[in-house]
Amino acid sequence: MKNLVLVIFFAVVAVFYASGQSEREFYLWNTSAVNVGLSEKMNLKVSTKTHYLVTNEMRDMSYVDLSVSRKMNSWMKLGVAFRGAQLVSSVEKVMEYRPQSFVNFSLEKNGIKYHSTNRLEYRFFNSQDGHFRYYHNLFVDFPALFGVVPKTYVGEEVFTKLNSVGMHLGRIYGGMHIWENNWFGLDMYYAWQKLKRDDWITADILGLNMTFSI
Numbered sequence: 400m401k402n403l404v405l406v407i408f409f410a411v412v413a414v415f416y417a418s419g420q421s422e423r424e425f426y427l428w429n430t431s432a433v434n435v436g437l438s439e440k441m442n443l444k445v446s447t448k449t450h451y452l453v454t455n456e457m458r459d460m461s462y463v464d465l466s467v468s469r470k471m472n473s474w475m476k477l478g479v480a481f482r483g484a485q486l487v488s489s490v491e492k493v494m495e496y497r498p499q500s501f502v503n504f505s506l507e508k509n510g511i512k513y514h515s516t517n518r519l520e521y522r523f524f525n526s527q528d529g530h531f532r533y534y535h536n537l538f539v540d541f542p543a544l545f546g547v548v549p550k551t552y553v554g555e556e557v558f559t560k561l562n563s564v565g566m567h568l569g570r571i572y573g574g575m576h577i578w579e580n581n582w583f584g585l586d587m588y589y590a591w592q593k594l595k596r597d598d599w600i601t602a603d604i605l606g607l608n609m610t611f612s613i
Contacts, residue, residue, distance in 0.1 A: 426459065426592075427451045428606035435613045440470040461485050462495075468503070476503040496523040501534075512540040531561040538572070550576040552586075567595040570604075584610040 432446035444466045452459040461484065468478030482497040501518035518534040538554035551574065558568035574588025590604040 422601075423454075424600060424602035425453045426602055426604045426606075427453060428604055430606070430608045432608070432610045433613065434610065437467075442468050442470075442476075444468070455489070457489070458487055460487065466499075466501075468501075474505055476505075477501075478503070491526070493527070494525040497521065510542040514538045514540070530564075533559045533561060535559075540576075550579070552576070552588075564595070569593050574606075582612050584608070584612075 430448040435443040450459040466480035480499040484495040486493040499520040554572040578585040592602040
């Protein structure tokens, strides 16, 4: 019950904050994922994600992601992935196809967990030129406080097009793990986003992640 109250409070604060920012975009994101352990070191992951742009009352993006990774040691994983996405605007729908390769690093010290991903991808589009892009993130998970407050985390993401555009997207995250066990995980987060179009556009994001493990 205490966890539920905290979640509701977190959501209400984020929504009211975003609605008061007339020049900012506001998104709702939802991610569902299934992890399948193929062996002691190999893992298969299938995930779907939807972005809903509340300020324009429209679905902005949906994707399906398939990845395979191998645990190299206690702190590193290597993997490959493929993503199919539909990008929606008021004038068109664009299909994107994205092969990826990535390396994940993890470390735990004094109860605090550090996770980082570095990814190289190529973005194919059905109606525009493709490009290579580099992705980096770093997330830090904190232990639960007093056994009452859910585990919290902070993180950052940076997306850099490997052409004349350069860095075009960045996000800062704050969230909490609402529920965790061996087969299911649920977390909720707020993200502050900067996206480069003609100018830098600011957005507020409220998201929910659900992960099932087999």
